[in-house]
Amino acid sequence: MPKYNYGCNVCNREWAQWHSMDAPSIECPHCFSKNIEKVPSNFITITKATQEKKAAKENVVDHIEENREILRNMRENAKNEDVLNND
Numbered sequence: 001m002p003k004y005n006y007g008c009n010v011c012n013r014e015w016a017q018w019h020s021m022d023a024p025s026i027e028c029p030h031c032f033s034k035n036i037e038k039v040p041s042n043f044i045t046i047t048k049a050t051q052e053k054k055a056a057k058e059n060v061v062d063h064i065e066e067n068r069e070i071l072r073n074m075r076e077n078a079k080n081e082d083v084l085n086n087d
Contacts, residue, residue, distance in 0.1 A: 005039040
């Protein structure tokens with residue numbers, strides 16, 4: 001079943017919805033308007049010049065390191081917020 005992105009022309013909200021290609025008409029889950037349209041989804045293309053061949057282990061290690069950095073930043077931000085809130 002494909003996932004479609006929609007936007008409401010009445011309340012200007014966007015959402016994603018899974019349904020079959022022959023599903024009945026869709027309505028906005030926020031304002032229940034039928035004045036909606038499909039929104040193109042984002043996609044990327046990789047050319048051979050930029051494509052890197054990595055082993056699965058290398059990909060896992062890269063993702064772990066990225067997540068560690070994100071966690072470090074989150075901890076630092078939380079510490080800074082605690083200092084500001086305690087003053």
